[in-house]
Amino acid sequence: MGLLSWIIIGGIAGWLASIFTGNDRQMGLGGNIIVGILGGLLGGFLFNILGGYGVTGFNLWSLLVSFIGSVILLMIINAFSKK
8 A cells, every 4th residue: 555545544534533532623634644544553453463454455444444443542542631
């Protein structure tokens, strides 16, 4: 998967995850892309540990893996940042 694909999938996954976790107002485009890319790495790692496939290319499965990883990442961030 190329750099542009990572940015597009990461941006969409990060945006959807920020809406799902309630962080949408706090995050901009750059934040969504970063969270989505890191979420894709985290989701791919977790899915590989569980015996599945991680990010496989520019497709809906990769978007789902990135979304799940992004939600987990944002939930961890929320747990440490909220008072």
